[in-house]
Amino acid sequence: METGDVRKHAADLPTEPGVYQFVSGETTLYVGKAVDLRTRVRSYADPRSARIRGMVKRADAIDFAVTDTETQALLLEANLIKRHQPRYNVRLTDDKSYPLVELTDHEVPRMAITRDPEEGSVAYGPYTDRGRVETVCKAIREIYGLRSCSEHKYRNRDRPCLDHEMGLCSAPCTGEIDTEGYVDDVDTVRRFFDGETGILADPIREEMNAAAKRENFERAAHLRDELDAIEAFHGGGEEAVSTRSDDQTMDVLAATVEGETARVARLHSSHGQLVDRSRHRLDSPTIESNEGDAADDGDSRDGWNDPDDEHGTVASPAAVLSAFLTQYYAERELPDAILLSERPTDDDVVRWLEGEGVSVQVPGAGREAKLVDLALKNARRRTGRTDELSALADRLGIDRPERIEGFDVSHAGGRAVVGSNVRFVEGSAETSAYRRKKLPDRNDDYANMRDLVRWRADRAIDGRDDRSDPDLLLVDGGEGQLQAAIEAITAAGWEVPIVGLAKADEIVITLDGPRDWPSDAPELRLLQRVRDEAHRFAVQYHQSIRDDVSTVLDEIPGVGPETRTRLLRRFGSVEGVRSASMDDLTDVDGIGEQTAETLQTRL
Structure with a gap:
């Protein structure tokens, strides 16, 4: 790209804050932010160094995105650097990015918190506080009932899901609300994200006051916290003030x-x-x-x-x-x-x-x-080649595996089968990058592992996973599980080093056969940490699936669909019902002392 081309591109840009990208083909060379996109990009037409001349010459296009504020431009720049890893930016070697909220480009749009919006979606953000974003999105779903399910689940339902029974979705999938009414609600939510805070804050404030008048102070306090998050949402936290203290x-x-x-x-x-x-x-x-x-x-x-x-x-x-x-x-x-x-x-x-x-x-x-x-x-301090990641690389003959993903499967005799996918970066767990998957019920560990790893591989190959590719895969199990995982990545065309770790003898299984490493070897301890975390996460998910509402509350005498819905709305989950006191249970409409005693006994 010549300097004249830069001026021509700059002339078409708005004078608003945003982010610009110098691009060569499909490759992003550099990402920058600007208070004024037109002025900032125009400055590249008069380079003050040989280095910028080289970068501009390599570029063949300039992409841009407008943001509402300078802060959003700063955070969007960080997200794009994470995603594209442009060679001309300073890049941190982890894969976290700031969350956005997307409304998808479907006839019946869904709302989701994401780091990688679908093509055609309208994305809002990025935002710095994921907890605040989750609170606001939950409030939106409680009031306007926007769906969050995948398109596959949406298209294949014949009755409303649990979200509808809990008051979190208006169930357009089964016609509980017509498409026109649902789209009207989506448009209202768009107005909220565009800055009309009152659309969401006003009904919550009214409900909070009503709950306080009924002396339902627990509900009123919950709504107050939601209201605080909503009213702070569009400010981006810029109104906050911090004072230093001993507990900081x-x-x-x-x-x-x-x-x-x-x-x-x-x-x-x-x-x-x-x-x-x-x-x-x-x-x-x-x-x-x-x-x-x-x-x-x-x-x-x-x-x-x-x-x-x-x-x-x-x-x-x-x-x-x-x-x-x-x-x-x-x-x-x-x-x-x-x-x-x-x-x-x-x-x-x-x-x-x-x-x-x-x-x-x-x-x-x-x-x-x-x-x-x-x-x-x-x-x-120089790390040298003595740290556990470098030692693991030497043992396996691979590059230093800064990103390791572990896989495990958990079930009860072929029922409630689930898989876990955990991620470690630089030897530490990155819990925000954990994923889990419900698998078909069957008592076949090899087939289950094959399906789990194939699911991860397909998402990576298709570009549907918002995480970067790992440097090493670890499956919980011996030769059978490892072979099943190898078949999965081979079929998907995903080339990633892979090993297994059998629990019984703590033997590392590689493509070249078993490896019996010293029990105190730091590289073995690292694999054990990844394996144990994958196992813990899988068991935790399996237990939650096993406690599914349809197989627990539905089997309790005196608890029908309406009572079940009231219980879930009050306590949030089966686990919440399980830990509730007698007084709390009998405070729910339709629950007498006998039913409360039955609930406590059965759960």
């Missing part, structure tokens, strides 16, 4: 850069005590020659490179911190305070954090400065 949480971050690799060390403090530490690797922009690849025009607002480096050949620690802050805290809870070794190059990042109520400091002296020095020492 604090993260200490320090960055170092070595060649094309950067590292950030994080120390986490709670109640004045250091409780956790971790190190994270980031990839800096690739550099091939002095004519260069890494694009920078000297504007530090992009959080790109060191503005004092006239040649712009490396990313500075300050720029690394800018990239790390937005990418790392995707779907993670923000601390009350963050101490940094350097001030980030991107002032928008600091404004965003402070708007979310986080105190951001670069301490110069005292105890806090000593914590930053400690974080710097951790960032500079």
